[in-house]
Every structure is written in structure tokens, then in C-alpha cells.
Amino acid sequence: MSSPSTTAEQLAFDAKDVCVWYGEKQVLFNINLGVRPKSITAIIGPSGCGKSTFLRCLNRMHELVPSARLEGHITLFGDDLYAPTVDPAFVRRRVGMVFQKSNPFPTMSIQDNVVAGLRLNGIRDKAFLNEQMEKSLRLAALWDEVKDDLHKPGVSLSGGQQQRLCIARAVAMQPEVLLMDEPCSALDPMATQKIEELMQEIKRNFTIVIVTHNMQQAARCSEQTAFLFMGKLIEMDSTEKIFGNPSQQQTEDYITGRFG
Amino acid sequence: MNTHGTVREWGDNHKFRKGKSALVSALCVLAGILVVTPLALVFIYLVIQGAESVNGNFFTQLPKPSGELGGGMANAIVGTFTLLGIASLIGVPIGVLGAVYLAEYGGPKLNWWIRFSSDILNGVPSIIWGIVIYGLMVVPMKGYSALAGGVALGCLMIPIILRTTEEVLLLVPQGYREAALALGIARWKVILQIVIKTASKGIITALLLAFARVAGETAPLLFTALGNNFWNRNLLQPISALPLQIYSFATSAFDDYHRQAWAGALVLVTLVFVLNISVRFLTRDKA
Numbered sequence: 106m107s108s109p110s111t112t113a114e115q116l117a118f119d120a121k122d123v124c125v126w127y128g129e130k131q132v133l134f135n136i137n138l139g140v141r142p143k144s145i146t147a148i149i150g151p152s153g154c155g156k157s158t159f160l161r162c163l164n165r166m167h168e169l170v171p172s173a174r175l176e177g178h179i180t181l182f183g184d185d186l187y188a189p190t191v192d193p194a195f196v197r198r199r200v201g202m203v204f205q206k207s208n209p210f211p212t213m214s215i216q217d218n219v220v221a222g223l224r225l226n227g228i229r230d231k232a233f234l235n236e237q238m239e240k241s242l243r244l245a246a247l248w249d250e251v252k253d254d255l256h257k258p259g260v261s262l263s264g265g266q267q268q269r270l271c272i273a274r275a276v277a278m279q280p281e282v283l284l285m286d287e288p289c290s291a292l293d294p295m296a297t298q299k300i301e302e303l304m305q306e307i308k309r310n311f312t313i314v315i316v317t318h319n320m321q322q323a324a325r326c327s328e329q330t331a332f333l334f335m336g337k338l339i340e341m342d343s344t345e346k347i348f349g350n351p352s353q354q355q356t357e358d359y360i361t362g363r364f365g
Numbered sequence: 366m367n368t369h370g371t372v373r374e375w376g377d378n379h380k381f382r383k384g385k386s387a388l389v390s391a392l393c394v395l396a397g398i399l400v401v402t403p404l405a406l407v408f409i410y411l412v413i414q415g416a417e418s419v420n421g422n423f424f425t426q427l428p429k430p431s432g433e434l435g436g437g438m439a440n441a442i443v444g445t446f447t448l449l450g451i452a453s454l455i456g457v458p459i460g461v462l463g464a465v466y467l468a469e470y471g472g473p474k475l476n477w478w479i480r481f482s483s484d485i486l487n488g489v490p491s492i493i494w495g496i497v498i499y500g501l502m503v504v505p506m507k508g509y510s511a512l513a514g515g516v517a518l519g520c521l522m523i524p525i526i527l528r529t530t531e532e533v534l535l536l537v538p539q540g541y542r543e544a545a546l547a548l549g550i551a552r553w554k555v556i557l558q559i560v561i562k563t564a565s566k567g568i569i570t571a572l573l574l575a576f577a578r579v580a581g582e583t584a585p586l587l588f589t590a591l592g593n594n595f596w597n598r599n600l601l602q603p604i605s606a607l608p609l610q611i612y613s614f615a616t617s618a619f620d621d622y623h624r625q626a627w628a629g630a631l632v633l634v635t636l637v638f639v640l641n642i643s644v645r646f647l648t649r650d651k652a
Contacts, residue, residue, distance in 0.1 A: 166547060171472075198549030208540035212562045222548030225558055271544070278548055 115182055117142040117282055117312040118163055123177035125158055127170060132158050134337045136177070140282075140329075145304060145313045147327035147344065149320055151359070155336040156316045160284050163314065164200035165193040182281065198226065201275035201311075205287040207267035209259030209274070215251050218259040218270055222278045237277050245273035246303045265296025269303070276307065283307065285315040289322065301326050320360055324348045332356045408634065415631035418624045423632075428594050428610070434621050438629050440596050441610035444511070445633075447597075448590060448606055449576060451515020452522055456579075457572060459519075460526025467527070468534035469556050480531075483524040492584035494520050499588035511597060511604035514590025518579045525575040533567030534560060570644050577640035581633055583608035607633045 118140035125133040133155045140146045148156045161167040162175060165186065179186045186196050209218045217224075219238045228234065238255075242248040247269045251262070259270055268288060275283055285304075289297040304313055304326055317323050323330050324344060331341040332355075340353045351357045358364055422437045429436030463483075467476050498517040503509055537560050545555040561568065586592075591603035592613055607629050614626035 164547060166543065169543065169546065194546075194549045194551055196549075197547050202547040204540060204543065204547075206540055208538070208544040210541060210544070210559060210563070212559075212565075221545070222550065225545070225548070225550045225554050274544075274548070 114141065116140060116180075117182060118314070119178075119180045120159075120162075121178045123159070123162060123175065123179060125155070125162060125167065125176075126172075126174045128172040132336050133162075136333075136338045138331055138338055138341055140312060140314055142182075142312045143308055143310070144328040145308050145315060145326050146329045146331065147323035148314065148316045148331045148333060149318075149323050149359075150333035151364070152318075154333045156333045157286055159333065160286055160314060160316050163282070163284055164197045164202055166197070166202065168193060198222075198278055199280055200282045200284060201278055201280035202284045203268070203271050203275055203286065203288045205290055207264060207271050207291070209262070209267050209270050211258070211260050213259055214256045215259050215262070215270060216255040219273045219277050221274060226278075237279075241273040241277040244276055244303070244307060245269045246299060246306070247273055263296075265292050265299060268292060268296070268300060272300070272303065272307075276311065280311065282312040282314065285313060287316055287318060290318060297322070320348075332359060334359070408638075411627065411631040411634055414624075415627035415629075418628035419631055423625070423628055427596065428614075428625070429621075431617065431619055431622065436625070438605075438607065438610050438625065438632075440593065441605040441607045441629065442632070444590070444593070444597065444605040444609075445580060445607045445636075447511055447600075447604060448515045448518055448586070449580060451512060451600070452518035452579060453572075453576070455516060455519030456522025456526055456575060460523050460571075460575070461530050461568065463523070463527045464530035464534055465556060465561070467531045469552075469560065480528070483527050487524040487528070490584070491521055491582050492587070495585035495588040498585070503589060506601070508601070509589060509591035509603040511590055511600045511602065514586045514604060514606070515600075517585040517589045518582060521579050521582065521585060522575045525578055526571055529571035529574065530564075530568050533564045533571060536567065537563045566647050570647050573640050573644050573647075577637045577644075580637055580640070581608055583612050587612075607636075 116139045118138070120136055120138045123133055123136040123138075124131060136159060138159075148159065150156045158167055162179060163181075163186075167173045167175070175187065181196075181199060185191070209215075210221055213221060216238050219241050220228075220234045223234060223237060239248060242251065247266060250266060251257075251270075254261075259267065262270060268291075272283075272288075289300055292300070301322065304315070307313060315323075315327065327344045329341065330344045330347040332339045332347065332351075332353075334355055340347065340351060340356045342352070346352075347356060348360055351360065422435060423439075424437060424442065425439050426435070426437035427440055428438065463479070467479060471479065494517045498513050498520070502513040502516060506513070541559050541563060542555060545559045546552070550558075586606055586609050590606055590609065592609040593603045593605040597604040611626045611629040611633065614622040614629065617623070
């Protein structure tokens with residue numbers, strides 16, 4: 106066992122020998138991966154390599170698939186996320202998530218969307234909710250665009266704004282980590298740039314793990330990059346190393362566009 | 366020279382195709398007219414026969430004894446709403462909660478059986494429900510009652526509400542459930558506050574359609590609610606309902622009763638009409 110408490114920096118996530126099956130089919134093979142706090146970790150790899158599955162294991166969202174089964178250990182700042190006494194809802198309060206397709210709740214206004222997580226987890230204090238709402242919208246770089254329309258439906262916003270609304274909704278819960286599953290793949294370059302900028306802002310307070318198809322995005326935004334292929338972690342290192350001088354031939358082939 | 370024929374030939378072909386298209390369009394219009402005509406005829410005939418008898422007395426007075434002129438169906442109108450009220454106490458919770466189970470919790474095998482049984486129940490002739498409730502409630506309780514009538518209608522509502530509500534719950538995109546669960550919200554709260562709220566218009570539509578469907582049922586009431594020519598203030602006593610009153614008046618020998626039966630039919634059809642139009646209104650708003 107490693108002794109994280111004695112190292113200078115405790116890992117945010119520490120995944121040990123993670124294997125995942127959907128029914129009979131194994132999709133992840135012995136993943137060992139550490140995520141450093143207050144940094145951006147990118148997970149890249151071709152479609153179907155298991156990167157989204159791995160991301161979902163970090164907040165136990167993969168359990169929504171009834172046939173999914175996981176072996177191995179994942180800790181969040183030293184706490185075992187899969188201990189038998191741990192409620193998945195509790196894990197998800199500590200680990201926020203932003204999805205590929207923006208999904209603001211259609212029945213709620215912009216402000217209600219932002220505080221939906223807090224409110225549905227039982228927080229009633231109006232002053233606190235309002236404060237958290239403004240703070241989260243500012244962090245998501247959306248406040249100036251919506252401050253006069255807080256009562257309008259969340260779905261009335263543009264695609265890029267909706268995605269930033271979802272980011273605001275996730276950070277309003279004050280999670281320790283924010284998982285992003287290809288958050289920009291449905292957005293135009295301008296909207297993508299805005300989200301990348303605010304990721305740099307967010308990482309001062311939160312750890313970010315981002316899954317992306319876009320290798321330029323991984324190279325631009327992240328400090329560490331992990332390359333997954335066919336359910337196996339091929340290589341993980343600092344982003345400069347992965348994109349400059351990868352130690353594995355497969356990684357080099359992928360990032361230079363020889364396959365994938 | 367090409368293998369696809371000349372422009373001239375295409376032109377001829379075009380004319381032929383246009384002819385075919387016009388023919389099929391005409392058949393579609395004809396079929397549409399055939400669907401709408403009976404409805405229009407029924408409604409027009411009802412208005413002609415019943416309109417003059419739909420007056421203040423009709424809505425405020427009790428039926429007069431046979432042979433006397435005048436009177437109304439006030440008790441039957443109130444009775445219909447009373448029965449719908451009792452029916453919804455049974456049909457709405459069981460139907461909606463069952464649909465939530467099907468859409469959110471159930472495994473594929475059990476769901477298949479529930480859907481299958483519900484579809485069979487949907488096809489059971491409504492008089493069978495009357496007989497079943499007669500055996501289960503009227504005989505043991507030693508009397509016809511509003512309660513038994515309401516229960517019979519409620520049983521009819523369950524499969525209708527169950528299947529239509531399930532459909533609208535499944536229309537709620539999975540992304541909303543995922544987004545809510547990823548915020549660490551408990552499953553039952555996600556279903557109540559996100560899924561059902563998102564589908565609320567569709568669920569109300571399903572309920573209104575079920576009301577419209579059972580409001581006009583006569584057969585299940587014959588053995589249960591029985592009918593009553595007076596006000597009913599006790600749910601354990603027989604109660605009147607519009608379809609029952611129409612049935613008994615229309616089969617009587619008196620012209621004035623026939624006149625009132627027409628009026629009752631017009632009111633009942635209008636009620637069902639209004640329910641269906643509110644459904645259209647709600648579903649249009651949804652888009």
C-alpha cells in the first residue's frame with residue numbers, strides 16, 4: 106500500500122486495478138491511475154476505448170447500467186468510494202459531472218437550474234441559495250449574460266450557454282472534483298474556447314478530469330494526460346511528455362493521427 | 366442517347382405519376398371524410414333532438430315521476446362527477462405509480478408481464494368489470510352503491526392510465542435523470558421532482574383521456590351503481606349517472622323521457638368533447 110498521507114501531495118483520485126464488465130464483456134482492464142488535485146487531467150483515446158466508462162466509475166454513474174460490475178479500488182482523497190457503507194448519492198455530491206449533451210432541467214428557470222442540486226438535497230436557506238447561485242454563474246462565466254434573465258427557462262439559452270449553465274449547476278454543489286465527459290463536442294469553436302477558459306478558472310478550486318476526443322483540447326488545457334486504448338491504460342504522464350515525447354509507440358501513433 | 370430514356374419519356378411518366386398521386390390523395394381525403402362524418406352526424410342529430418331540452422331545469426331539477434312533464438337530470442350530472450371522483454381515487458394512484466414502476470424500476474421480465482396483463486385488462490369488455498365488482502362488493506355489502514360504481518370505473522381506468530403514463534415517462538430523455546443523479550439527488554426525488562415534473566403535461570393528458578373514456582360507460586354501472594331518481598347523500602346507496610339515466614329514460618315508454626334522454630346524451634357527449642379538446646390544447650402547448 107502507498108502511504109498518501111506522508112507524500113507531499115495527496116492524490117484526488119487514486120484508481121487501483123480497476124476492471125469493469127458490462128454483462129460478460131470486459132471493457133476496462135486493470136486501470137491504475139492517479140489524479141492530482143487542483144489540476145486538469147485529460148483522458149484521451151479512440152471511440153469505445155472505455156474512457157467514458159472510466160470517468161463514470163469515478164462517481165459511480167456506471168452503476169445506472171444494471172449489468173455493470175466493477176472490481177478494484179478507487180479512493181477520493183483517501184476515502185474508498187466503493188466501501189459497502191458508501192451511498193452512491195454521497196459520492197456524486199463530492200464528484201460533480203458535466204455531460205456531452207447539455208441537459209438543463211426543462212421545467213426550471215436559469216436560477217432554479219443552478220441551485221437544483223442544493224435545493225433537492227434539502228437546502229432551504231434562501232440567502233445561501235442566492236449567494237451560491239450568483240457565485241456559480243460567475244465562475245461559469247455566465248453571470249453577465251443572464252443576470253437580467255434569471256427567471257427565463259434554462260432551455261431558452263444557446264447551446265454554449267446551456268453547457269455553461271450545466272457547469273454552474275455542477276459547481277454550485279461545491280464538489281471536490283468536476284468530471285467532464287466531452288463537454289465541448291457539440292459546441293462551436295467560440296463556445297469551446299469560453300469553456301476552456303473557465304476550466305482554467307475552475308481548477309484553482311476544483312480538480313478536473315476531462316474526457317475528450319479533441320487532442321488539441323487535451324494538449325491546450327491539461328497538465329496530465331492519460332491515453333486509453335481497448336480498455337487498457339497505455340500511458341499516463343505530464344501533457345508535455347505525452348504530446349512531445351511519449352514513451353509508448355501506440356501513444357505516438359494515436360497522437361500523430363496514424364490511427365483512431 | 367442514354368439508357369434512362371429521353372426527356373420526353375420522363376414527361377409522360379411524370380404525368381402518369383401525377384395521376385397516381387392525385388388518385389391516392391383523393392382516397393385519403395375520402396377516408397378522412399368517412400371518419401369525420403359519423404361524428405358530425407351524431408353531434409348534429411344530438412343537437413337537433415336534445416338542444417331544446419337542455420335548459421335551466423335540466424341542470425337543477427330531479428327527474429319527475431313518469432307521466433309528469435318537465436324535471437331534469439341534476440342528480441345524474443352530480444352522480445357522474447361523484448363516480449369519476451371515486452374512480453380517480455383508485456385509477457389515478459395505481460395507474461400513475463404503476464407507470465413509474467414500469468418506467469423507472471421494473472426489470473424486463475416482470476415489466477413484460479405487467480404490460481401484457483394490462484393490455485389484456487384493457488381489452489376486457491366493460492360489463493365484465495360490472496359483474497366482477499357486483500360479485501366482490503355489491504353481494505357482500507348487500508346493496509348497490511355509488512362506491513361499487515366508482516370502484517368499477519376505477520378498475521377500468523387503471524390499465525388506460527398505466528400504459529399512457531408509462532409512454533410519457535419514457536419520453537423524458539435519459540440525460541435529465543443522469544444530470545439529476547450526478548448531482549447526488551436521491552432516486553425517488555429525481556423521479557418526483559425531475560421526471561414526473563418534466564412529463565406532467567403528458568400525465569395530465571393521460572388522466573383526462575381516461576376520464577373521457579370512462580365518463581360514458583354504462584355497462585359497468587348497471588350492476589354496481591344501479592341508478593337513482595333522487596339525490597344521493599350516502600356513498601353506500603345507489604347513485605345515478607348520466608349514462609344510466611339516458612339508458613333508463615330511452616328505454617321507457619314516455620315521450621318526455623325520450624326528450625330528456627336526448628338532452629342527457631347531448632350533455633354527456635359535450636362533456637367528453639370538452640375533455641378531449643382540453644387534451645388537444647395541452648398537447649399543443651407542449652410542443
